[in-house]
Amino acid sequence: QVRLVESGGGLVQAGGSLGLSCSASGLPFSSSNMGWFRQALGKEREFVAAINWGGSVTYYADSVKGRFTMSRENAKNTVYLQMNSLKHEDTAVYYCAADYPPQIGVPRTAPRYDYWGQGTQVTVSS
Numbered sequence: 001q002v003r004l005v006e007s008g009g010g011l012v013q014a015g016g017s018l019g020l021s022c023s024a025s026g027l028p029f030s031s032s033n034m035g036w037f038r039q040a041l042g043k044e045r046e047f048v049a050a051i052n053w054g055g056s057v058t059y060y061a062d063s064v065k066g067r068f069t070m071s072r073e074n075a076k077n078t079v080y081l082q083m084n085s086l087k088h089e090d091t092a093v094y095y096c097a098a099d100y101p102p103q104i105g106v107p108r109t110a111p112r113y114d115y116w117g118q119g120t121q122v123t124v125s126s
Contacts, residue, residue: 002026002115004096009120012086016124020081022096022117030074032100033107036081038092038122048094049081050107057106064090088126093119 008020022034035050049070050059058070067086072079079096097113 002098004098004115004117006094006096006117006120009094009122011123011125014086014088014124014126016086017082017084018086018122019083020094020096020120020122022079022081024077024079024096024098027098027100027115029077029098031102032098033102033113034070034072034079035097035099035107035109035113036070036079037095037097037111038090039095039119040089040092043092045095045111047109047111050109051079052105052107053102059107059109061109083122086122086124088124090122091124092122094122095119 003025005023012018036048037045039045047061051070055072069082096117098115099113
């Protein structure tokens with residue numbers, strides 16, 4: 001079975017930082033494109049960041065550019081999302097996603113990934 005488990009969510013003040021991790025198992029992680037998405041209460045799921053299997057291509061939503069950094073460590077089957085300068089509007093459930101086999105050489109920014117984690121809550125207080 002494919003399993004994606006997010007961790008690191010919590011409550012943080014506006015302007016603060018938080019780091020998320022996603023541990024993957026049951027799939028060829030080093031051959032999988034990975035993404036982070038988020039869904040605020042009452043809103044649709046939206047793209048946050050994505051990275052290709054080798055880590056050479058990274059995309060970010062305009063709303064998080066310059067504040068969030070996505071990375072991966074294939075030897076640990078783990079992807080990360082470092083979130084800095086957090087804003088109240090970043091409050092959402094954050095989901096890790098895996099795409100295997102990737103059909104294109106760059107990661108998708110649309111929520112069309114094959115596998116999803118259960119999500120971790122990030123709350124930014126104002």
